[in-house]
Amino acid sequence: MDDLVLVDIKPDSGWFTWVNNRSGGGLVKERIDRFLSSFSLVENFPFIAIKVVRQTQSDHDAILLDLWGRKPRDYPNDYRLCFKFDLCWADDREVKMIIGNAWNRSDTEYGDKIERVRSILGHWQR
Structure with missing residues (x-):
């Protein structure tokens, strides 16, 4: 091991x-x-x-x-799980590019990718 x-x-x-x-x-x-x-x-x-x-x-x-056994509801205090995807973003090209750029980075961890999308889209939405 x-x-x-x-x-x-x-x-x-x-x-x-x-x-x-x-x-x-x-x-x-x-x-x-x-x-x-x-x-x-x-x-x-x-x-x-x-x-x-x-x-x-x-x-x-x-x-x-x-692989998905523990549901996010088991971790209510995890700030990474507080991001909500708004359906209106699904048809927006700029949003797809933002998500694609954040998600396709191989040098970051899963939680960091979610945080990156959340932080960028949170400001973008306003």
Whole structure:
């Protein structure tokens, strides 16, 4: 993991993906499955959610990766999510150029692109 610079994406629900189905002191639970990702994927998909889904007929649980699992409503204090796109901008050529210039920059992160569009269009709208 260190050599490839991968990060372990922690699950939002559940933790262990295997259980030996014994009781008492013989019970063993392990986290043997996980999602590993590059840091850039995590930056580009800030709403990634991992869930462990209990399988009743198996000792092995499923894990699910949802790139859009955490909805923006989970982050009400994140100023980057306060930008609202006004439908009247969809037909305006200048707005399309502003959005295209901000969004197609490869040297900026996802949140910075949203902030750039928000700051430019906020002033432009007035």
